[in-house]
Amino acid sequence: xxxxxxxxxxxxxxxxxxxxxxxxxxxxxxxxxxxxxxxxxxxxxxxxxxxxxxxxxxxxxxxxxxxxxxxxxxxxxxxxxxxxxxxxxxxxxxxxxxxxxxxx
Numbered sequence: 001x002x003x004x005x006x007x008x009x010x011x012x013x014x015x016x017x018x019x020x021x022x023x024x025x026x027x028x029x030x031x032x033x034x035x036x037x038x039x040x041x042x043x044x045x046x047x048x049x050x051x052x053x054x055x056x057x058x059x060x061x062x063x064x065x066x067x068x069x070x071x072x073x074x075x076x077x078x079x080x081x082x083x084x085x086x087x088x089x090x091x092x093x094x095x096x097x098x099x100x101x102x103x104x
């Protein structure tokens with residue numbers, strides 16, 4: 001961060017005070033509510049859902065390919081609207097793009 005970012009302040013309408021710009025951004029992100037994550041066909045995804053791959057995916061660093069139709073159990077949302085965190089046998093820390101999965 002540059003010193004201008006650390007010294008930036010914005011007026012908070014709710015409190016009527018000047019607050020740090022980074023704090024204001026965090027407040028705005030929390031106020032937006034929960035993020036919607038949707039699969040390839042538009043179904044809303046949630047933590048714990050099961051998904052199926054709709055395309056063969058090569059996993060970087062693992063040296064293997066996940067085939068179309070592979071079932072992924074118990075996904076977790078990451079906070080990014082297009083990424084989901086999941087587990088698969090032999091692959092630790094697997095993150096998939098939501099556009100490549102379909103909810104079961």
